[in-house]
Amino acid sequence: MPFFKADHLVMRFGGLVAVNDFNLELQPGDLVGLIGPNGAGKTTVFNMITGVYRPTSGRIYFQDKDITGKRPDIITALGIARTFQNIRLFTDLSLIENVMVSYHVRLKSNIFEAVFKLPRYMRQENAMYEEAMELLHKVELDHLAEEKAGSLPYGEQRRLEIARALATHPKLLLLDEPAAGMNPNETLQLMDFIKQIRDEFDLTILLIEHDMKVVMGICERIWVLDYGKTIAVGTPSEIQNNPEVIKAYLGEEEYA
């Protein structure tokens, strides 16, 4: 059994087939890209993996478990975390609180221990705080720990979202267009950062990107979706020269 496997996933919304027969296998430590034009079904794949949508058919396996259709919070607890294409931070909470929310699922104290600040709770609360601070430090946001997340500029919001996902202690991290809205220089830095966290936290990463060029540099393998169908799978150089892929992207440019 592979570390992660998506087996013949199909997602239908009424008459629209958003994802058609999607197959993917990941080994620990993989850094794989999922690319394709707008509306190709990339985010829908993430939503199926993380339990936001139950696939119309097909199964999803993670670490020898069938996780198809499980609740998102359960899937997160099993070790799959994500970020969102349209950033979804807890805008009115501080940066440190945003990260600390992710530790709540592992809290072992009940609400009375928390309210009366009993020793066991306080130990966990302090540990959460230290760890969250460390994560904020890694994404270079620790100096803003007490600021509200909503007050951050766009690029820093994306970094905070990654820190928040890392705080759930994932084994598989799904990043949905993490470089969207960044300039080329910021994008380069981000890609370095992604490689770095993969090594540091022993992660397997699946990365959605709209712009093909961005993932070429860091992904070892790439899946290309178009209109819900997987039109190509391969190494960056294979993908770059694949006529179907070129056609899909050219088609998009004609509309744009």
Add this chain to the structure above:
Amino acid sequence: MRKEKLYLRYLLTLISIVILFLIIWWADGHLDNYYKRVLTVSGIYIILGVSLNLINGITGIFSLGHAGFMGLGAYTAALLTMSVAQKQMTFFIEPLISPLDKISIPFLPALLIGGVVAAFFGLLIGIPTLRLGGDYLAIATLGFGEIIVVVFNNTINITNGALGLKGLSPYTNLWWTYGWAVFTVFFITRLVNSSYGRALKAIRENEVAAQAMGVNIFYHKVLAFIVGAFFAGIGGGLLAHLLTTINPVAFNFFLTFNILIVIVIGGLGSITGSVIAGFFFPILLEWLRFIEAPMDVFGIHIPGIPGMRMVVFSLLLLIVMIFYQRGLMGRSEFSWDFIIKRFVKD
């Protein structure tokens, strides 16, 4: 940042509580009954406002059932404290069912049981509706509020029907009320500032993201809902033993509406706001009594219009909603840090 001056803050809180109880001690000895009563109602409104704010303001689910939970707490506590003789006198249409007719227990355990009964009903209503998301809870709790009044009216061998319960011992005084108010504020503030509170606020801020970060949405919504219901039940029990007479219509939607006014004016999501608005609401309501009395304005006689005060409050609510949406406090809280920074030089 976090641990700095922690002891100073505890000390200041302790001193404030001591001062509060000194004021109560003074008020208890010097004010006449009318003022004491108004202040007691204020204390009860603090409990009600803060507990509804936990549900609606902190967790971001919209409950309209607070009066229903208060009713459950009020009836439960009242049936437990009433003396056997008083019960026999009150239930002259149909006798009270056994074993309630033989029970009479002290105030505190009766209040607590009232709170637990309210919380239990919170669980019963929360489980089917909070799973659905959206505004189901608002509709379900609105229905629950109406149904509970009908039930109180018709379970004559438990609630004595429309006649209600009379002759309760007037246990509720400033001490009981402000003791509970302090405990409610303490409990809910600590809850909101704990890991549980972060989860609740995360749900309010972005449910999809909260769930993706591992928060069990349903469990935490139910948790907030039953904690809120518990304190509503306590507030109901206190109110019952202040009024000494309760009947079903006392717990209809108008009461919920009053508490909604408190939390919206105070600021949804601000406990400080609910404390301030909860304290002043009953005082303002009393003070506005004069507009319901007949008056002569420039020689024109205006007859008294009962209900005018609620018209004024509804207008006030509208004005807040339109011009000052975040209420008095927005989502800010009172904090000692702010005061320490002003007076203590590092």
